Amino acid sequence: MVQVCLNGSRGAADGAAVPLSPEELAGSAAEAVAAGATDVHVHPKTPCGRDSLSPRVVAAAVGAIRARVPVPVGVTTGAWAEPDPAARVARIRSWTVLPDHASVNWHEPGAERVAAALLERGVGVEAGLWSGTDGADRFARSPLGPKVLRVLAEVTDTDPDGALDSARALLSGLGVTLPRASAAGSARAGGRPPRPVLLHGEDGGAWPVLRLAGRLGLATRAGLEDTLFLPDGRRARSNAELVAAALVQWRTAREG
Template sequence: MLQCCPNGARPADVYPAVPMSPRHLARDARAVAALGVESLHVHPRDRDGQESLAPGVIGTVVGTIRREAPELEIGVTTARWVEPDPLKRTELIGQWGKLPPHARPDVASVNVHERGWQRVCAALDAVGIGVELGVWTTGDAVQLKQAGLPRGTVRVLAEVTVTDPDTAVAEAVRILKALGPVPAPILLHGEEGGAWPVLEYAKRNHLDTRIGFEDTLKGPDGTWLATGNEELVRYAQGKDVAGRYERRRSGGRAGGLRGSSLWPGGSRAEHRR
């Protein structure tokens, strides 16, 4: 399964192609759904561009996306930087349960390292929203293994926060080893310089993965800004983007992904920022 993460916690003015408004998120959702993406993980924003867990904001964003891409699983964040108080978070999630079905998220991510994570998971399960458990470190993995998966868990998100492309995969292996067998699918992904190497590792090992502007603004060679989430998804699927590399000539990295394992039969490319 390939998930798209179109915006994340990036500043609203980070790059014009990153979708922030409900309309722009819905536009990107429609585009990536047409490519076969099955799940979308979004960070809803209020009218001022600030991340929000308010039910009105969640309902507007999810409902707008659902109208354009009704077949997609739609997930949102519950990160503590959006609402630091776990009790307040659970109160807001309780209000999500009153949203109409089309405006209610299918899943929500909960980071295991955050205080009150089990309470947040229980609040999501109580209103029928699935849980994606965010595991960022080997310590998180051990903690989750000891606690056990809470009811309502849909998948475990193994999130490699090491951004060095030379060491990100090694960190992914450590996290997966610490997790061990779990009774839920594992979605493995990296970020920034580590995004593409970790995605490639996930593909080779038949794990779910994701790509989008939350994880990286750049394509697999690390030198150019992607034109949109759709372009990132195409590369994750092993597809070329017409003309992107045809203009490059001999020397350096000419030929782009034709030396990458994202191309059938290719060798592993260097991934550098």
């Protein structure tokens, strides 16, 4: 599985390739799915470019994307979009168009309340566990753990070598056994946690972590939220270009 992360918290200052409006998001999602993406993650935005959980903004983004692609569509519930946990829960309960899933960052205040509100509405939960936070420890103690759709193992270290170290530590904490590489340089995940894991990195760590996901046979994601650049350092022209490159990188690492 390769999920496309269309825009994240990026805005107009990050370049014209970053889709912001519902129409731009839908077009970018359709291109990315045609390039091989099997799932969509999006940050719905107000006309001024701010991440929002309002029912009107979520409905416009999800509805436009869903009209163009046959794959699941998910949204963020990041605290930056609605800092107050009670208000975040209220927003979710007011949604008129439901996404297939939504990410919940487990280190953020009110994460379990937000996840419970999503589950009550039949929305799948992606448990966002960020490296460098206590999210994984909190998730390990959560009674909602068995109910989530998948774990998003998010490596926030942007240094390539540091990102790989952080990824291994995060995966080990999730119960993924990391065997030593063979003489040919390959590796496979030995043990598996209770829920599927999607492993990804950011900026300078995006491609090294994606290749690690390939070697381990884990799901991953690619898109302008995570990086603006292709593996060879060229600036990406679209989410579709990043997805196509991700599939090559993942498969090469898997077969290597």
